[in-house]
Amino acid sequence: MSDSDELLLALFPFVKEYPDSVLSMQHEDSSSPGSAGRLELGYLEDERVRVLARIDELKTRLTELEQQLQESKQEAEMERALLQGERQAELDQIEAETDIITQLQHKLDELESAIQREKDKERANVEAERRALQSLQEGYAELKNQLHNCPESLREQLQEQLKRVEALEAGTKKFEDLEFQQLERESSLEEERETISQQLLQERAEYHSSVAKRKEKVSALENQASQLGLQASQECERLAKDRTLTLQMLQKEKERLSALEKRYHSLTGGKSFPKSSTVFRSKLDSDPGVSLYQPKSGSASPLQHGAATLGRNTTSKSPLLAVGSTGSLPRNLAATLQDIETKRQIALQQKGQQVIEEQRRRLAELKQRAAAEAQCQWEALHGSQPHLISVGPPPLVHHSILHHQPPSAGEQPYDTLSLESSDSMDTSVSTGNNSACSPDNMSSVGGVDALKIEEMEKMLKEAQLEKARLIESRERESLARRQMLEEERRRREEAEKRLQDETFHRQQLVEKEVKMRAKNFSQARPMTRYLPIRKEEFDLRTHVESSGHSVETCYHVILTEKMCKGYLVKMGGKIKSWKKRWFVFDRLKRTFSYYVDKHETKLKGVIYFQAIEEVYYDHLRSATKSPNPSLTFCVKTHDRLYYMVAPSAEAMRIWMDVIVTGAEGYTQFMN
Structure with a gap:
């Protein structure tokens, strides 16, 4: 490969899809050195147009990514601020309700203290009355004792004092009334305490429930904020990666532009690319092979790149460039360049389409002949086993040439061409002759197919053995599962039987115990004093x-x-x-x-x-x-x-x- 071929591949990476075809046609067209130089200059100008357009697209993409990154950060900050505000509001409500709960508990404590003070006060009054009544009772008992032991002169006076027993009875009645009033007062205080405490406890329970719900909401808000932060960081990271990749691609495109300018400078002897914006716009509008970077619609396929390349490789035979090689074109390109380029592109497209159709026709013929030869060798080698033809090969060998049937009407041959056959056809076409149709090549193809058939048979046998092994393994697993189920059922039946026996035994023990208890109870007799008396x-x-x-x-x-x-x-x-x-x-x-x-x-x-x-x-x-x-x-x-x-x-x-x-x-x- 010459230096110009290496330079062409370095400048146009998509030419690698069909390198042999392009280079072969370049060798065919390189009979005239002047036309080759003009062709390379045309390539350099076209590629510069593409690179400049791609640089503009990458700059636009870079600006969009930076804007998206900034908007994503602002949106994340806004969402975080909203969630933080809502969380702070919930925390304030929780604090307020906690204060209310504390106040309710303080009210409960005050109620208990007030009721206890009231009870102590009533009991103190009752105790004072009890002491006064006890002193009266002691005085009355002392007077009765003195009545039996005093002389006759004082007995009448003591009897007069004993008549004051009415005061003792009045005091006794007063004490009884006071004591029962104290009991009733305590009962009413208990009822009041129960009512108020129930109300306060209910309010406290409601506030506790509200606080619990608000805490759950705060937890949910925190989780949402963390998830939002994680999503925002992931989005920013993704945009940053896209921005980095875009910068790298932009740098590569600038390097390619610099290489194009150096090459153009070396070819033209120090001249630079045309600066006219009309030339740049005309090339963008007229060149069908220009592929711009569009992330949303996808890039052009390698087949389209190859078609454009094949069309441009035949320009040495076109009348326009033949006239240009004689030096009859004017030196002032700015005046007539757009018209010339339009006619040139039309000729390039027509010639490129003719070359592509010719290559497709030749590839289809070679594929059909190779398939027919392989079919004949298959029938000759395995004529006694026709049933193997109907057996579908395993999924791993779907690239076999035996499955490439001739294309139907209106169908492209590339749609049915396998990986191996397409590679071999491209190699044969790149030589520029019909050496692929020789008997030696066909016999070598048949030998390769025989090896592939043997490999297919081997893989088929392995697949059948694997299938038999899987079936046997499933049968063993099914048998083991049935045995386990049978064992489990047997253990469950034994456990149920033991449970029934244990239940029956316990029931017998309980009945026996009840009978013994009833017998002992019927024999027991309480104390006679505490029986009813009629x-x-x-x-x-x-x-x-x-x-x-x-x-x-x-x-x-x-x-x-x-x-x-x-x-x-x-x-x-x-x-x-x-x-x-x-x-x-x-x-x-x-x-x-x-x-x-x-x-x-x-x-x-x-x-x-x-x-x-x-x-x-x-x-x-x-x-x-x-x-x-x-x-x-x-x-x-x-x-x-x-x-x-x-x-x-x-x-x-x-x-x-x-x-x-x-x-x-x-x-x-x-x-």
Whole structure:
């Protein structure tokens, strides 16, 4: 290859697609040295036009990329600022709601403190009244002792003082009223505290929920901001890479332009390219081979570059350049260059199309002859195995020449030409003769095809073996899976059977335990004193005193032979509020009644002895909002459970022993 060929390939990279054809035609056209120099000058001018246009396109592209990069940064900053503002607003709302939650908690604490102070104040008043009443009781007891031990002269005076017992009774009544007022006050305070605390707790829960939602929103905003930053950085990185690549391409184009100018300078003996803008514009408009860089529409294909090159390589035979070689053209090119170039391009296109069609026709003929020869050799070598022809080759060998059928009408031969055959055809065409049609070449092609056929058969056998191996592997996997499923089903059945046996065994144990418990329970017997008593001659006061209770010192209970009266605080059935009621235990009527007050005019409820089942101390503290849990006891009936609070521990013990004597609903041991 000569120096001019190397220079041509260096300046026009697309010529590498068809190098042998172009160079062969260049050798054919190089018979006249003057026309070759003019041809190269024309190439240099055309390539300069392309390079200048490409430089303009790259500069425009570079400006667009810089503008996009700047806009992307501004948009990312704006989005980040918006997200930051929204996040800050949510954080401010969270802080405000947290302050409200703190205020609500402070209100709850203040409410608890106020109620506790009120309770302590009421209890202090009750304690003061209790001490005053106790001092009166002690004075009364001392006067009674002095009455038995004093002489007759002082006895009348002491009896006069003992008549002041009314003051003691008034003090006792005042203390009882004050104590029950304190209980009612505590009950109302508890209700008020419960109502207000429920409201405050509900508000606090709502604010907690709102704070949680806002925190989730803040987290989502932070994630969105991070994703936005990542996307912005990726976009900026992509644009920066495009900008770098564009700068590199621009630098290469400038280098190519510099090389073109140097070559033109060396060929013309120091002259430079024409500076006229009309020449540049006319070449852009008239040259069909100019390929500009357009990222959106794609670049021209190598076949188009080759067509333009083939058209320009035949210019030495055109009449226009033949006339130009005699020196008949004027020296002033600026006047007539556009007209000459237009006619020249028309001639170039016509000649280029003729050359391309000729090359295509020759390639099609060579391909058909090679395919026919390969088919004949195939039939001769494998005539006993015609079925292999119908077998499709594996996907890896789809470049075989056996599959290149002759092209149909109107179809280009290049569409069906394989990689190997097209390479061989181009090589044969580049020599400029018909040596590819010789018998030696055809026999070598047939030998290569025979080797490819053997390779195809080998690969087909390997594919069949691989298929058999895969089928066998799938069968083994299916069998192993079925065995595993069968084993799992067997284990599950065994586990279910063991579970059923265990359940049956436990059920038997439970039934046996229940029977033993019922037997032991039927044999058990409570203490006789705490059984209901139905005797008509039964003395209730004597029974209670014999149990160890001091009836005389307990002023909260009025106890006789058949009746027991006194104040108790009872919890309501439907509305769980505590009310002070006057209770009457009557053995003659066999009822346990309660009234609004001690005058017994307004009856509130009756409990018959037959309905009373149990009487016991509320050791589980199950009474809701009991004014005094340590003095609470329960009366269980068929219909409901009564919670009652006694004014003192002694009164509670007396009431429990009294009520249990009428618990005729407790019939398990009546016989």
